Amino acid sequence: MLNPTEQTRLLQMESSFSSEFGSAAKIAVRAPGRVNLIGEHTDYNDGFVMPAAIERSVLMLAAPSNTGRIQVHALNYNQSSTFSIEGVQPTGDSRERWSNYLRAMVWVLQGEGISVPGLNMVVQGDVPLGSGLSSSAAMLVAAGLLLSEAAQSPLSPVQLALLAQKAEREFVGVNVGIMDQYISALGKQAHALLIDTRSLEYEAISLPVSGVSLIIADTSKRRGLVDSEYNTRRSECERAVEILSQHLPQIKALRDVSVEQFLSLQQHLPEPVRSRAKHVITENQRTLDMAEALKLGDMQRCGKLMNESHQSLQIDYAVSCRELDAMTEAARSLQGVYGSRMTGAGFGGCTVSLVADEALENFQRELPRIYQQHTGLEAALLVSKAAPGAERIL
Numbered sequence: 340m341l342n343p344t345e346q347t348r349l350l351q352m353e354s355s356f357s358s359e360f361g362s363a364a365k366i367a368v369r370a371p372g373r374v375n376l377i378g379e380h381t382d383y384n385d386g387f388v389m390p391a392a393i394e395r396s397v398l399m400l401a402a403p404s405n406t407g408r409i410q411v412h413a414l415n416y417n418q419s420s421t422f423s424i425e426g427v428q429p430t431g432d433s434r435e436r437w438s439n440y441l442r443a444m445v446w447v448l449q450g451e452g453i454s455v456p457g458l459n460m461v462v463q464g465d466v467p468l469g470s471g472l473s474s475s476a477a478m479l480v481a482a483g484l485l486l487s488e489a490a491q492s493p494l495s496p497v498q499l500a501l502l503a504q505k506a507e508r509e510f511v512g513v514n515v516g517i518m519d520q521y522i523s524a525l526g527k528q529a530h531a532l533l534i535d536t537r538s539l540e541y542e543a544i545s546l547p548v549s550g551v552s553l554i555i556a557d558t559s560k561r562r563g564l565v566d567s568e569y570n571t572r573r574s575e576c577e578r579a580v581e582i583l584s585q586h587l588p589q590i591k592a593l594r595d596v597s598v599e600q601f602l603s604l605q606q607h608l609p610e611p612v613r614s615r616a617k618h619v620i621t622e623n624q625r626t627l628d629m630a631e632a633l634k635l636g637d638m639q640r641c642g643k644l645m646n647e648s649h650q651s652l653q654i655d656y657a658v659s660c661r662e663l664d665a666m667t668e669a670a671r672s673l674q675g676v677y678g679s680r681m682t683g684a685g686f687g688g689c690t691v692s693l694v695a696d697e698a699l700e701n702f703q704r705e706l707p708r709i710y711q712q713h714t715g716l717e718a719a720l721l722v723s724k725a726a727p728g729a730e731r732i733l
């Protein structure tokens with residue numbers, strides 16, 4: 340189901356497709372970006388996350404071409420790329436890096452014995468690039484859905500998510516968890532998903548339809564240094580498991596350690612490993628608590644958990660930055676704001692705030708003003724309901 344913006348975008352893409360290739364598209368798909376409400380840096384610790392798909396997506400149109408090649412035009416970049424289906428390799432051309440996401444999915448599907456046909460394609464997205472709303476997952480999930488449909492080898496949404504994750508890890512070369520691809524493939528309108536990243540089981544948690552809104556605010560600070568910091572955090576978490584497993588031999592990941600166990604064993608952990616473990620273990624609990632609070636409609640509690648999550652990410656996990664702190668502080672200073680936190684990996688990107696509907700207008704006016712006063716930067720606000728996951732639309 341397309342929202343009104345997507346309908347307009349699709350029409351424009353159809354006309355681009357016919358002027359580019361001289362015929363009509365036969366297949367179209369959409370895959371959304373996402374916002375994580377709570378459960379940050381828990382996914383690679385086998386823990387819980389709670390993302391929702393957003394009303395921003397990547398759309399792809401295609402028609403079979405019998406050329407043995409994929410010829411794709413990216414409207415966001417106004418660039419085209421052509422590559423042969425046989426022996427796909429990453430392009431070394433940095434200007435065309437976006438097309439690696441398609442190559443990656445072709446490569447992964449081939450690994451599954453699915454033979455992708457030659458295709459003409461047009462791609463367009465309105466998930467901001469590199470803002471932490473996971474345009475990369477939207478791109479990969481859209482590509483996976485489109486290519487598998489074109490190959491007449493439909494995938495289940497979970498398979499689609501797993502293959503998109505594999506593509507990002509093994510071909511694009513970013514060591515991602517499963518959250519982004521999973522929510523893009525399985526998102527549900529008006530719901531967040533509480534996902535157990537170990538078992539991949541999930542529960543759809545209904546979000547309030549009125550009374551409150553979730554507002555995403557982009558700090559316009561692009562993430563820097565993320566990869567090396569990310570790898571450091573991962574190894575610190577592994578170190579914590581190593582040490583804690585001397586006392587708790589059954590644990591496999593920080594997900595297996597309760598807050599009580601952590602409190603009684605924390606003296607065995609050196610800093611900064613102790614603080615990192617504290618974040619992950621308490622964040623896991625907060626994510627479960629958030630699901631309960633949402634079910635009870637207890638917005639005060641939801642907001643409090645979001646604030647605590649931010650503080651934990653800022654102090655214990657040390658993945659926030661001046662801009663994210665300034666934006667969440669500005670949000671909390673405004674009336675009718677239940678809570679506010681950074682979302683995504685950190686070091687820039689977006690915040691998410693839970694705001695009472697009657698305070699929304701004031702929030703939208705005041706937040707960018709205060710943020711600019713403190714940082715000199717522009718804030719971009721994005722209001723979105725929880726959207727459905729990826730689907731074929733033509």
Ligand code: ADP
Nearest residue numbers: 436437463464468469470471472473474475478
């Ligand atoms: P994020 O996932 O946080 O948005 P990433 O750096 O992981 O940031 O992924 C962004 C990259 O994904 C872009 O640089 C581009 O290569 C690719 N991408 C995302 N959306 C599109 C799009 N609409 N068209 C082409 N490439 C896209």
Ligand code: MG
Nearest residue numbers: 473474475476
């Ligand atoms: Mg990404």
